[in-house]
Amino acid sequence: MFMAKINPFKSAMQQLANAAQILKLNPRVLSQLKSPKRTLSVSVPVEMDNGELKVFEGFRVQYNDARGPFKGGLRFHPQVNLDEIKALAFWMAIKNAVVGVPYGGGKGGIVVNPKKLSKRELERLSRQFIGLIYKDIGPHVDVPAPDVNTTPEIMAWMADEYSKLVGSWQPAVITGKPLHLGGSRGREEATGFGGVVILKQAANALRLKRGASVAIQGFGNVGLFFARLANAAGFKVVAVSDSQGAIYNPRGLDIGKVEAHKKALGSLTHFPGAVNLTNEKLLQLPVDVLVPAALENQIHKGNAKKIQAKLIVEMANGPTTPEADVILHRRGVWVVPDVLANSGGVATSYLEWSQNLSGFYWGRDEVLKKLTGYMVEAWKNILREREKYQTDFRNAAFILALKRIADAMESRGN
Numbered sequence: 001m002f003m004a005k006i007n008p009f010k011s012a013m014q015q016l017a018n019a020a021q022i023l024k025l026n027p028r029v030l031s032q033l034k035s036p037k038r039t040l041s042v043s044v045p046v047e048m049d050n051g052e053l054k055v056f057e058g059f060r061v062q063y064n065d066a067r068g069p070f071k072g073g074l075r076f077h078p079q080v081n082l083d084e085i086k087a088l089a090f091w092m093a094i095k096n097a098v099v100g101v102p103y104g105g106g107k108g109g110i111v112v113n114p115k116k117l118s119k120r121e122l123e124r125l126s127r128q129f130i131g132l133i134y135k136d137i138g139p140h141v142d143v144p145a146p147d148v149n150t151t152p153e154i155m156a157w158m159a160d161e162y163s164k165l166v167g168s169w170q171p172a173v174i175t176g177k178p179l180h181l182g183g184s185r186g187r188e189e190a191t192g193f194g195g196v197v198i199l200k201q202a203a204n205a206l207r208l209k210r211g212a213s214v215a216i217q218g219f220g221n222v223g224l225f226f227a228r229l230a231n232a233a234g235f236k237v238v239a240v241s242d243s244q245g246a247i248y249n250p251r252g253l254d255i256g257k258v259e260a261h262k263k264a265l266g267s268l269t270h271f272p273g274a275v276n277l278t279n280e281k282l283l284q285l286p287v288d289v290l291v292p293a294a295l296e297n298q299i300h301k302g303n304a305k306k307i308q309a310k311l312i313v314e315m316a317n318g319p320t321t322p323e324a325d326v327i328l329h330r331r332g333v334w335v336v337p338d339v340l341a342n343s344g345g346v347a348t349s350y351l352e353w354s355q356n357l358s359g360f361y362w363g364r365d366e367v368l369k370k371l372t373g374y375m376v377e378a379w380k381n382i383l384r385e386r387e388k389y390q391t392d393f394r395n396a397a398f399i400l401a402l403k404r405i406a407d408a409m410e411s412r413g414n
């Protein structure tokens with residue numbers, strides 16, 4: 001997938017500066033938000049199946065913990081780098097404040113293509129990584145979770161490794177675990193589910209008609225559940241893509257069949273009745289709603305003018321650069337930011353963590369009802385800030401979050 005060479009941490013700091021200026025954020029708070037509180041950088045030795053030893057680079061960035069333990073996912077990707085993880089950790093601090101869960105922000109990653117490892121190698125990598133950082137994480141310190149290419153199975157290995165090292169079973173050290181190991185009902189679909197709650201709110205506000213068309217970039221956990229649930233909610237998903245390319249049918253795609261096709265052939269291309277497109281062309285389709293659900297920097301100053309959608313729902317983290325934001329806002333396109341749109345994942349991580357700590361578990365309906373409540377509340381709060389400060393959705397979300405983070409920092413006395 002194409003990635004413009006833009007440093008995500010620079011983008012994140014630009015977004016911080018924009019909102020801080022509008023809000024007139026306390027300079028003492030601002031200066032502390034310009035860099036992470038702590039950065040862990042580790043070398044992870046892994047014995048490969050052929051006996052060879054390989055060393056992988058890993059990071060955990062603990063950005064801010066004014067509102068509670070550091071919280072955020074771990075990604076396994078060959079393009080992971082420290083500035084990307086710093087940006088993602090910062091965005092988690094904002095996101096957790098936006099959606100109102102009592103966490104700070106953190107993120108981690110390993111530079112690896114997990115598709116090239118065997119299952120046993122992946123397990124050894126995951127366990128070794130935890131072995132290197134376990135003293136710096138914990139249920140009340142820093143709580144990792146899944147992100148790009150990391151699964152409930154990986155979370156299970158990590159929870160197990162941590163628990164062995166500290167000598168007791170500690171499910172609350174990590175979220176996104178399998179259901180049978182203290183995971184929460186509803187967590188798997190939570191990010192997509194929360195995104196569709198927001199899609200419905202935004203579509204209503206924009207008066208989009210039933211059957212409004214949606215193009216989704218990315219077909220991982222987030223893109224897939226979003227596609228299924230958007231179709232079920234009466235939208236028409238006309239295009240989806242994975243890292244190899246996109247498929248498009250203006251009459252709509254049967255997502256169940258698309259899923260089966262991808263499973264059978266390993267790729268989306270040549271889906272019956274659809275045309276094949278590049279990921280770049282998917283972004284420029286004549287649709288009502290565009291949903292970037294893959295990686296950062298997809299919508300940038302080079303293509304922002306060509307976007308035809310009226311509404312962008314950011315399900316990936318950091319898919320739109322600050323320069324593109326300016327262009328889109330000027331053109332009247334609504335960009336519902338990542339820190340709101342994809343916050344259903346971490347909101348449900350919070351529900352999982354609470355269940356782990358209390359030992360009392362809820363049913364799926366209960367979890368999704370609570371999740372819906374968080375999403376709708378965050379949406380209303382952002383609309384209010386947007387109105388008050390006459391600004392775009394991203395600034396409004398950042399303003400909401402920065403007020404909450406600043407309150408916590410000031411009350412705690414930093």
Ligand code: GLU
Pocket residue numbers: 071072073074095143144145146147148175317342343345346347349
């Ligand atoms: N990786 C997800 C995100 O970017 C979820 C994080 C979490 O549940 O802690 O929001």
